[in-house]
Amino acid sequence: MASIIAENGITVVKNVMGNYTLGDTGERDKRLILWETATGRPAVECAHEICHRPATRAAVAVRAFSTDHTHYLYPACETCARRTEMLYVTGPLVPVKD
């Protein structure tokens, strides 16, 4: 079973687009609450390394350059949740359970 990764590190990820609805803009989404529950941390800031906007939702991503195909959640702003390029994100990353 997949577990939380990059507890205090940086991971290269690529967002998984299309499989997940992002919900309404400005609404704190349920997956962000799952991330907070799993990590025991408040999701304050977007996890993208060079972005410091407030986290309003959980983005869904896979690790880049990896055979790990698990989908992971990380806190993101509206913009970064929709990015299609590879991103350096600060962990922890929480596996999606569904």
Ligand SMILES: [Zn+2]
């Ligand atoms: Zn961001």
